[in-house]
Amino acid sequence: MEENISLKELHTFGLNVQTAQYTLVETEAQVQKLLPLPAAHLILGGGSNMLFTKDFEGLVVHNKIRGIELVEEDEKTVLIRVGGGEVWHLLVVWCIEQGYAGLENLSLIPGSVGAAPIQNIGAYGVELKDVFDRLEAINLSTGKVETLNFEACAFGYRDSIFKRKAKGKYLITRVFLRLSKEATFNISYGAIQQVLEASQTPLSIRSISNAVIKIRTQKLPDPKKIGNSGSFFKNPIVENTVVALLQKKYPSMPVYPIGNDKSKLAAGWLIDQLGWKGYRKGDAGVHEQQALVLVNYGNAKGSEIWALAQEIQASVQEKFGILLEPEVNILA
């Protein structure tokens, strides 16, 4: 257990904040020894989906439980069990090297494997739930290791039980993923096709991964250079009756239908319409190319970034009547 540790290098917003207590765990037994955790505690993975609005006055438990094991194999698939402290992108790279398909579209998403189920990470037409089998997690009240299957996790768009009923209840220690030995490629996202065509590389899980890496590096700011947490807000899902009214006023508004009654709108488009892209107040700002990404240009305070996020939320609500929900976990 260490005291008064800086968190600047341990999260991607790069804020100058510290935690009262910090400890790193590499095994399930080490987690169990820490129980009961103090009321103020935070499980930390790669710190790529959190905004500290001030110093953390509790215990940060840094999950570094590692390991990748092959659990089952049949003609067509493999089942792997991965430590929650593994780095997500390194797992993707490992799978591509083994010839296991399923994760290539999720290349270069920052963070840890253990955090991936929390918001059911997704990108370029694929979500974690598409390859998810089950997970193991330590119940932080009982200390017992529980297995949660697909249904128990209640995955949704950037959502799961871990953001709702089970919020704060578990430390996810191992994630089981079912991957395919015979790749079925998902290149429905237009930009992937364009990059593949331009590079004239044959279709493979490796070429898809390379295309995704190329697109992401061009599109998204690198947290090592400019602090950020990726998309700050979720894309709102709204009733089609509301969409129809908005479309009358804003015919160019992008709309992605979901089933019969609802559609997803592009939060970045809504924010952009209000002229926020490239806005900067001190060192807190909205990225110049991505209206959905809030950034720390160097010495911003978390409270300043949160104040800016709330200003954006209020302006979108006033103009479009839509409340944007943060995707990033706000530590107030």
Ligand SMILES: Cc1cc2nc3c(=O)[nH]c(=O)nc-3n(C[C@H](O)[C@H](O)[C@H](O)COP(=O)(O)OP(=O)(O)OC[C@H]3O[C@@H](n4cnc5c(N)ncnc54)[C@H](O)[C@@H]3O)c2cc1C
């Ligand atoms: C540049 C950039 C691009 C991004 N692009 C995408 C994208 O395309 N798609 C996408 O879905 N996300 C994206 N993200 C968000 C982020 O990468 C994911 O949410 C990722 O899963 C966070 O992992 P982490 O280990 O960094 O989590 P952290 O930020 O450390 O934690 C996030 C939350 O999960 C909890 N948590 C972490 N680990 C555990 C655990 N083992 N058990 C229980 N709770 C835990 C934390 O307490 C916290 O509430 C992006 C972020 C950045 C910075």
